[in-house]
Amino acid sequence: MGKTISEKILSAHSGVDARAGQIVVAQLDFMMGQDGTSPLAIEAFREMGASRVSDPAKVAMVIDHSAPSPLEGVSRLHALMREFAREQGITFYDIGQGVCHCLIPERGHLSPGDLMVGADSHTCTYGAVNVFATGVGSTDLAAAMMTGKLWFKVPQTIRIILDGALPEGVCSKDLALWLAGKLTADGATYMAIEYEGEAIDEMSVEARFTLSNMAVEMGAKAGLMEADAKALQWMREHGARTLERVESDPDASFVETLEYRVHEVEPMVAKPHTVDNVAPVGELEGIRIDQGVIGTCTNGRVEDLEIAAGILRGRRVNPDVRLVVAPASQRVLLEGMDRGIIRDLVEAGAALVTPGCGPCVGTHNGVPGDGENVISTANRNFKGRMGNPNAFIYLASPATVAASVIEGSITDPRRYLSP
Amino acid sequence: MILRGKTRVFGDHVNTDYIISGRYKFKTLDMRELARHVMEDLRPDFAEEIETGDFIVAGINFGCGSSREQAPLAIKYAGISAVLASSFARIFYRNCINKGLPVVECDTWGIAEGDELEVDLGKGSITNLTQGTNLKAAPLPSVMSAILAEGGLAAYLKNHGSFEL
Known part of the structure; x- marks a missing residue:
């Protein structure tokens, strides 16, 4: 068979x-770890009695979850990763390289x-x-x-x-x-x-x-x-x-x-606090938004930023809303700069942060306040995910996030399609 | 190994962000510190309520979400002796075995908060001493039993040097 x-x-x-x-x-x-998981891996590696990685060319470690470090404790763990990478000769991507x-x-x-x-x-x-x-x-x-x-x-x-x-x-x-x-x-x-x-x-x-x-x-x-x-x-x-x-x-x-058959799929939004709690955007239009996030390993690539810029170009983020943009890698940032995409987003009012995980995991870069609503291109909206259990996270496409931060409320991006 | 303790009951889809929030997990390798915040967003005083040897009992898809091993470690260091759930998310399940925290997949419907359980890991049997009922656990693959028997993957590899099927 x-x-x-x-x-x-x-x-x-x-x-x-x-x-x-x-x-x-x-x-x-190949095998890979990030700064939330590598320190424990290094500890376990030593516990196993291992001294050398079996093939350094097949191992990479990335600092992306808390990059640059917001805290002394995090800095200590980052230093542990840098030291291990040097000692073992593995590929190492430090802060700013990306998710x-x-x-x-x-x-x-x-x-x-x-x-x-x-x-x-x-x-x-x-x-x-x-x-x-x-x-x-x-x-x-x-x-x-x-x-x-x-x-x-x-x-x-x-x-x-x-x-x-x-x-x-x-x-x-x-x-x-x-x-x-x-x-x-x-x-x-x-x-x-x-x-x-x-x-x-x-x-x-x-x-x-x-x-x-x-x-x-x-x-x-x-x-x-x-x-x-x-x-x-x-x-x-x-x-x-x-x-x-x-x-x-x-x-x-x-x-x-x-x-x-996907021709009937509409722009979708996942409501707090689970990813499968989805509804077509039309059912949620009008819900107030306090912060938008464009980026992450789900939607932080050039095409995603371009979709958002296509809607935000020549417009302004609503004065009652913050928009955080985290390009998924340094290359994405550079290409976005070369093509004017980053300029469009920043001119519209976006706060640009270091390429990496951005505010997705609640370590820094935009922890929401109590009772606030966030609309994000990330992949998880669990309670507390972005660092505050009293905030509400909606997940959507870069287009829906862009349209929503202009309006200040959840908005169907098809209203912004060019004629 | 036979474990005995009281149950702490949670619902379905308890994710790793609930088990230990990203607010804490990236800061330290001190698992005793993390254990103080276990399940905090679901039950703020949970860490203090636990008596050593207690079981966490949950519904379906326990441990869904991230791959963070801080989740099983925070549970283990908080004094929980095993987690019983109707089903587990796969990365979490594997992490528990690798860290020497017993996980028991069984039909948890009907187990109530505070019930006294006796769990025989070797036989895969669960006795609810409070309700006078018995449950059967889904068997572990042999490689997982071997890892758990040695207290986790680090000890297993230290002893064997590689995986033995």
């Missing part, structure tokens, strides 16, 4: 005929068909370029650094076929939220998702990253796509070692195949 993408990648990296449900030990092509999930594919660390783990739950982002990538904790990262391997339960796969084209003004983020609403927060727990169909074919690679990024919001272990010509071209331009794609077989066994 045929195999899914997950079964093929895990077979190729374990040397056994890996099938869903089986447990395998597999060789990793790990933008950097890792952007800087040539991945090729289609790779197996990688990251000590961050949104590591599933790279499924968009045909990489089996999954989030692990710090101790698993330590084990991976020490041995170059990790054990995996081969996941079952849900196949999601997305027919048709997204209407104008509807972004891949809207589709990701819409799917979270359909499948719910644990609808894909322990499973991989394979996304395919015309809607995926039509999307840019950047837009695909947004969709794969949010696979974990449905509990999934990986959010995979096949590598078409567009993905291969993107990988070539971003330094992939090889360009061999992995596709699922026609007779592969899927636990479920879900087929949706």
Whole structure:
């Protein structure tokens, strides 16, 4: 019987005929940690009695969650990471380089068909370029650094076929939220998702990253796509070692195949305090907004900033609203500057912060006040997520955030489409 | 191993931000400090209410959200002996085993706050001493039992040097 993408990648990296449900030990092509998880990984690495990472070329650490450091305690942990990176000769991205999930594919660390783990739950982002990538904790990262391997339960796969084209003004983020609403927060727990169909074919690679990024919001272990010509071209331009794609077989066994026609998807908003608590934007119009956030590993790439700038250009952020913009990487910031996108956003009234996670995880850069409403392009809106349990977080596309910060209330971005 | 204690009951979809907020987790590797804030956004005085050996009992998708290992560690250092839930998010589940915190997947519907439980991890059986009922746990894959038996992944790898299936 045929195999899914997950079964093929895990077979190729374990040397056994890996099938869903089986447990395998597999060789990793890459591994990564960020500043919220790496310090504990370094501690666990030492506890394991390890002294050298098995292959420094396969390891990266990124300071993105609290960058630059807002506190003395954080600075101490950052120093621990810098020292470990120097000692081990691994790749190290210090403050201002960007969010790990933008950097890792952007800087040539991945090729289609790779197996990688990251000590961050949104590591599933790279499924968009045909990489089996999954989030692990710090101790698993330590084990991976020490041995170059990790054990995996081969996941079952849900196949999601997305027919048709997204209407104008509807972004891949809207589709990701819409799917979270359909499948719910644990609808894909322990499973991989394979996304395919015309809607995926039509999307840019950047837009695909947004969709794969949010696979974990449905509990999934990986959010995979096949590598078409567009993905291969993107990988070539971003330094992939090889360009061999992995596709699922026609007779592969899927636990479920879900087929949706996407032409009816509207701009969607996730209401507080769960990601699957979604509604079409029209049902929420008029809800007051105190702060907008554009950025994060979900929607902080050039295309996202461009969508927002397209709406904000020549307009002003409402005087009662703050808009925080965090480009997802230094390259995104530079390209955004070269193309005038950053100027458009700043002239409209945006506060630009360091490339990185921005205010998404509540460590700095825009912690909301009591009773305040935030509309954000991030991927999580849990109570307290942005550092204040008395604030309310709405999740939406860059277009919806841009339109909402102009109006000062949740707004359908299709009102701002150019005629 | 047989554990005995009282239950502390939570609902469905308890995420890692609720278990330990990002406000605290990035600042320190001192897990005793983090343990003082466990579940704070859901139950502000929870850390003080815990008696050593208590169980956390929850519904579906416990531990969803981030990959932060501070979540199982904050629970463990707060004195909780095991977490019982109807289902777990996968990264959290794996992290618990790696950190030596027992996780028990079973039908938790019907377990009430303050019930006295006896959990036999080896047999996968749960006795509710207060209600006089018995429950069966979903079995752990053997690699996970081996890691848990050695107190976590760091000790396991220190002893074995690599994974043994």
